[in-house]
Amino acid sequence: MAGGPVADSVSHRTLQSSATVYQGRIWDVVSDTFSLTPDSQPLTRDYIAHPGAVAVVVLNDEQEVLLLRQYRHPVQMDLWEIPAGLLDVEGEDFVVGAARELAEEADLVAADWHVLADFFNSPGSSSEAIRIYLARSVSWIPEAERHVRTEEESEIRFRWVDLDDAAAAVLEGRIHNPSAVVGILAAATAARDGFASLRPASAPWPAHPGQRKQ
Numbered sequence: 001m002a003g004g005p006v007a008d009s010v011s012h013r014t015l016q017s018s019a020t021v022y023q024g025r026i027w028d029v030v031s032d033t034f035s036l037t038p039d040s041q042p043l044t045r046d047y048i049a050h051p052g053a054v055a056v057v058v059l060n061d062e063q064e065v066l067l068l069r070q071y072r073h074p075v076q077m078d079l080w081e082i083p084a085g086l087l088d089v090e091g092e093d094f095v096v097g098a099a100r101e102l103a104e105e106a107d108l109v110a111a112d113w114h115v116l117a118d119f120f121n122s123p124g125s126s127s128e129a130i131r132i133y134l135a136r137s138v139s140w141i142p143e144a145e146r147h148v149r150t151e152e153e154s155e156i157r158f159r160w161v162d163l164d165d166a167a168a169a170v171l172e173g174r175i176h177n178p179s180a181v182v183g184i185l186a187a188a189t190a191a192r193d194g195f196a197s198l199r200p201a202s203a204p205w206p207a208h209p210g211q212r213k214q
Contacts (some may be wrong), residue, residue: 009208016042026086027051034118048127052208054098055084055179055185058135064160065184066106071152072177080159080169081177081186083108084130087208095201098133102182104147106141106154110135113201117186120207121178129207132183134190134198155162163188 014035022029030049033042058066067080068077085101087094095113115133120126150154161169167188169175175184190198 008207014038015051021046024089047124048092048128050125050126050209051056052087052121052210053084053128053130053179054087054094054101055082055130055132055183056098056102056106056110056135057082057132057183058106058110058138059163059187060136060138060160062161063191065163065166065187067109067159067180068105069155069157069159071155073152075176077176079177080175080180082132082180084179086126094131095133098131098135102135103141104149106148106151106158107141108138109136109141111137111139114125114195114198115201115203116190116198117182119178119182120206127209128177129205130182131205131208132179132186133201134195134211145165146156163191 016035016135017033019031020028021031028049031044031046033044035042040159052097060066066082068083069080083102083105083136085097085105087097089097098113099109102110102120105196114134118129121128121130160205163184164196166175166184170181170184175181202204
């Protein structure tokens with residue numbers, strides 16, 4: 001295939017049946033039977049039905065990125081991450097959700113927002129789409145107004161890291177969280193032109209699960 005810019009695109013196939021085979025506390029597992037072409041044999045695929053998520057690369061005036069250390073039980077590791085969370089509030093604007101997560105996880109508000117990157121976390125097994133924002137011009141929330149973090153989030157610890165050093169940590173295999181990996185490398189790339197090429201915070205997000213319905 002040749003010609004035009006490289007870009008992912010929506011591709012609706014003939015859906016013959018869909019059923020929820022497991023209903024979880026946060027997300028469900030769905031089983032779809034579909035055909036690639038009208039005359040092809042049906043295929044069945046099980047996947048996680050996910051509401052989507054947002055993540056935030058926070059940069060201060062010294063070009064340092066805020067990293068959060070948090071325990072993740074499925075991998076049984078303390079991971080260095082960026083603020084992130086589910087888009088599980090009905091009708092919530094995407095950037096509003098990102099600002100909510102930034103406040104809840106990092107005690108920060110930001111005056112300057114841009115879209116940094118969009119990606120699918122695991123497109124072979126989940127419908128999850130993640131949008132990463134770049135947040136700058138940040139300030140601390142007054143202590144009396146901060147969100148009370150519980151359970152694993154109660155162990156969150158913060159560290160400001162030079163953006164180039166954070167990118168090196170990714171390439172050296174010291175940071176594994178997917179949003180942090182994508183976000184840090186995207187921010188390091190975008191910094192080359194002073195972030196002038198980034199999309200506005202309100203940019204359309206057609207890959208979000210709610211925008212891909214047939």
